[in-house]
Amino acid sequence: MILSKCESKLDVDLGERSYPIFIGEGIYADASYYRKYISGSQVMVVTNETIAPLYLDKTTEALSDYELKTCILPDGEEFKTLEVLNRIYTALLKGHFTRRSTLVALGGGVIGDMTGFAAATYQRGVEFIQVPTTLLSQVDSSVGGKTGVNHLLGKNMIGAFYQPQLVLADTSTLNTLDDRQLSSGLAEVIKYGLIVDAEFFSWLEENMDALLARDPGSLAYAIERSCRCKTDVVEADEKEAGQRALLNLGHTFGHAIETGMGYGEWLHGEAVATGMCMAADLSRREGWISEQSCDRIYRLIERAKLPIEPPVELSVDRFLELMAVDKKVLDGRLRLVLLKEIGSSLVTDDFKMHNLNETLSQYGS
Amino acid sequence: MILSKCESKLDVDLGERSYPIFIGEGIYADASYYRKYISGSQVMVVTNETIAPLYLDKTTEALSDYELKTCILPDGEEFKTLEVLNRIYTALLKGHFTRRSTLVALGGGVIGDMTGFAAATYQRGVEFIQVPTTLLSQVDSSVGGKTGVNHLLGKNMIGAFYQPQLVLADTSTLNTLDDRQLSSGLAEVIKYGLIVDAEFFSWLEENMDALLARDPGSLAYAIERSCRCKTDVVEADEKEAGQRALLNLGHTFGHAIETGMGYGEWLHGEAVATGMCMAADLSRREGWISEQSCDRIYRLIERAKLPIEPPVELSVDRFLELMAVDKKVLDGRLRLVLLKEIGSSLVTDDFKMHNLNETLSQYGS
Numbered sequence: 065m066i067l068s069k070c071e072s073k074l075d076v077d078l079g080e081r082s083y084p085i086f087i088g089e090g091i092y093a094d095a096s097y098y099r100k101y102i103s104g105s106q107v108m109v110v111t112n113e114t115i116a117p118l119y120l121d122k123t124t125e126a127l128s129d130y131e132l133k134t135c136i137l138p139d140g141e142e143f144k145t146l147e148v149l150n151r152i153y154t155a156l157l158k159g160h161f162t163r164r165s166t167l168v169a170l171g172g173g174v175i176g177d178m179t180g181f182a183a184a185t186y187q188r189g190v191e192f193i194q195v196p197t198t199l200l201s202q203v204d205s206s207v208g209g210k211t212g213v214n215h216l217l218g219k220n221m222i223g224a225f226y227q228p229q230l231v232l233a234d235t236s237t238l239n240t241l242d243d244r245q246l247s248s249g250l251a252e253v254i255k256y257g258l259i260v261d262a263e264f265f266s267w268l269e270e271n272m273d274a275l276l277a278r279d280p281g282s283l284a285y286a287i288e289r290s291c292r293c294k295t296d297v298v299e300a301d302e303k304e305a306g307q308r309a310l311l312n313l314g315h316t317f318g319h320a321i322e323t324g325m326g327y328g329e330w331l332h333g334e335a336v337a338t339g340m341c342m343a344a345d346l347s348r349r350e351g352w353i354s355e356q357s358c359d360r361i362y363r364l365i366e367r368a369k370l371p372i373e374p375p376v377e378l379s380v381d382r383f384l385e386l387m388a389v390d391k392k393v394l395d396g397r398l399r400l401v402l403l404k405e406i407g408s409s410l411v412t413d414d415f416k417m418h419n420l421n422e423t424l425s426q427y428g429s
Numbered sequence: 430m431i432l433s434k435c436e437s438k439l440d441v442d443l444g445e446r447s448y449p450i451f452i453g454e455g456i457y458a459d460a461s462y463y464r465k466y467i468s469g470s471q472v473m474v475v476t477n478e479t480i481a482p483l484y485l486d487k488t489t490e491a492l493s494d495y496e497l498k499t500c501i502l503p504d505g506e507e508f509k510t511l512e513v514l515n516r517i518y519t520a521l522l523k524g525h526f527t528r529r530s531t532l533v534a535l536g537g538g539v540i541g542d543m544t545g546f547a548a549a550t551y552q553r554g555v556e557f558i559q560v561p562t563t564l565l566s567q568v569d570s571s572v573g574g575k576t577g578v579n580h581l582l583g584k585n586m587i588g589a590f591y592q593p594q595l596v597l598a599d600t601s602t603l604n605t606l607d608d609r610q611l612s613s614g615l616a617e618v619i620k621y622g623l624i625v626d627a628e629f630f631s632w633l634e635e636n637m638d639a640l641l642a643r644d645p646g647s648l649a650y651a652i653e654r655s656c657r658c659k660t661d662v663v664e665a666d667e668k669e670a671g672q673r674a675l676l677n678l679g680h681t682f683g684h685a686i687e688t689g690m691g692y693g694e695w696l697h698g699e700a701v702a703t704g705m706c707m708a709a710d711l712s713r714r715e716g717w718i719s720e721q722s723c724d725r726i727y728r729l730i731e732r733a734k735l736p737i738e739p740p741v742e743l744s745v746d747r748f749l750e751l752m753a754v755d756k757k758v759l760d761g762r763l764r765l766v767l768l769k770e771i772g773s774s775l776v777t778d779d780f781k782m783h784n785l786n787e788t789l790s791q792y793g794s
Contacts, residue, residue, distance in 0.1 A: 146511050146514075146515055149511075150511055150580075153580050153587055154580070154581075154582065157580060157582035157586060158582065160753060184589065185550070185577070185587050185589055186586070186587065187586060187588075188577065188588045188589055188590055189590070212553065215515075215518050215519070215522060216519075217523065218522055221518065221551070221552060222518055222550050222551065223550060223552075223553045224549065224553055224589060225553055225554070388525060
């Protein structure tokens with residue numbers, strides 16, 4: 065048995081919709097972390113077939129004081145659809161869950177996004193708690209209230225902004241994560257360094273080997289610092305009017321890769337890693353970031369065992385086509401997050417089309 | 430050609446999310462009413478196969494300054510589903526609609542609810558405008574921001590609170606409404622008199638014949654006064670914590686009838702009309718409302734050509750079963766809207782189960 069040990073607590077301050085993030089070891093199995101944040105008597109744990117055998121028993125034990133049901137979904141980004149979402153609604157209705165229910169999302173980003181959207185829309189809104197079990201979801205999707213599902217024609221095109229009551233980021237759940245998933249999470253960790261925190265980027269250069277070796281202390285520090293970076297950006301701009309868009313560094317390129325290759329072929333973090341390299345490349349062509357800084361970026365991403373080149377299958381034209389339905393396109397103009405320097409970024413549509421074409425064709429056919 | 434004539438304007442005051450309701454004749458076809466409330470360049474009109482031949486041409490003409498697309502759905506409550514909602518998302522994505530788009534809901538409550546929910550969730554939220562074309566949607570669903578779709582196991586179980594930018598309630602569209610639909614709308618009009626406005630109830634007793642004869646002035650007055658009643662209640666309580674629940678008079682019984690008979694068999698207003706009679710009956714058994722007042726209620730509802738008795742197919746047990754998944758059930762206790770007097774109502778779970786059983790069995794098997 066793991067003794068529950070809370071390493072740190074962050075507060076995401078959004079007025080009425082504020083909530084805490086606890087980071088620690090074994091905390092997801094500790095009833096005392098949940099109690100204050102559940103106001104009704106009905107709780108449904110939503111998880112998937114991979115996570116259920118690993119962590120469901122201890123979660124339900126911790127929640128045994130409540131009228132408890134579970135909903136187990138298939139595992140994978142390809143199941144982040146309206147149809148699978150509907151299974152959550154069906155389970156809630158069959159269980160006679162009222163508006164005062166709480167949903168607990170136990171799993172990675174897909175489970176978190178879908179459960180959050182189910183909570184946002186079941187009976188026009190019930191409470192929910194995030195228990196992210198992957199590094200990616202601990203540092204990214206559990207902070208900021210973005211929820212939703214994919215559409216065949218675009219990723220995350222259906223959704224809502226909706227905040228959880230509580231996030232429990234438990235480092236002990238990372239021990240069962242496969243290497244590729246761990247690296248995928250590290251892509252988002254590196255992103256925070258790139259967009260707002262040069263010092264953290266240097267820390268990552270020092271500690272990448274420890275992170276890959278899953279050193280608990282290093283992981284907890286990286287999660288906490290990442291969550292702080294994201295929290296700072298989200299607090300400043302909850303509805304993504306401006307500043308928050310910086311979090312999309314690498315994502316416009318990355319979404320194009322994910323959509324173009326078919327959901328599930330590339331992991332989200334892998335696509336984002338390559339997207340960040342492309343954003344760095346375009347920033348260099350625009351004359352902002354130095355060649356040396358670009359090399360540091362490629363090198364760190366490579367050391368995290370992440371891809372730095374887009375799939376050869378995607379032509380320039382296909383890239384442009386895929387990016388045209390991206391939701392960061394305002395009035396038909398493509399806006400991208402670019403880098404002024406490591407730790408300093410901006411959202412802009414002020415770049416030369418020929419530079420973008422070169423970035424896209426540098427690797428493509 | 431109808432000359433555009435605005436009879437009155439109401440402001441629904443919800444802070445940041447405030448919006449106006451214009452009531453008049455021919456206003457939906459007048460470009461000047463829309464212009465101020467559309468901030469982007471892309472507009473999609475969502476309507477159905479019944480409404481499109483009647484009002485779509487004039488609507489698209491009024492919106493011809495914008496990059497315009499239309500999405501025509503099948504007509505009927507049975508199409509208020511996630512699957513049909515998905516057609517709106519698909520049309521938006523195929524048309525490369527961005528986050529700065531505006532959706533226009535041209536139709537009755539089903540179109541308004543679905544389009545509003547599509548707007549609430551497409552790319553996590555775009556703007557929308559309501560052009561309700563039935564009396565029911567003009568006095569009810571276009572005010573208050575409730576949006577959503579049905580689930581096989583319950584009505585309106587999936588949805589969001591989301592406010593439009595603007596509502597245009599055009600009395601000229603009521604000329605094509607069939608008699609049964611008109612009566613269905615009158616059920617909600619009568620409801621406002623019952624819950625908060627005794628004077629309006631008396632006015633309705635005086636003017637029911639004029640309303641059934643579709644006298645434009647009488648209709649405009651009834652719409653305006655109904656919207657004011659609803660606006661007052663909604664402003665006091667946007668998220669339905671307490672006061673707003675009064676708007677559900679007759680709805681818990683009504684939803685049970687609609688669900689039990691299968692969507693589309695009973696019109697919403699018909700089910701609500703019968704539900705209000707049942708609420709009046711239970712209120713009388715509890716000793717609140719007098720027999721005389723009850724009779725006035727039954728008589729006015731009957732004069733509006735609405736049913737006052739539930740379908741014989743529904744047994745007491747079936748009624749109770751259907752009401753148990755209603756979202757107004759808090760922690761397993763059934764809460765109902767009951768009448769203290771005409772124009773005075775309350776939400777309560779403090780009624781005797783044997784009285785409820787008698788209300789349910791009075792008509793049932």
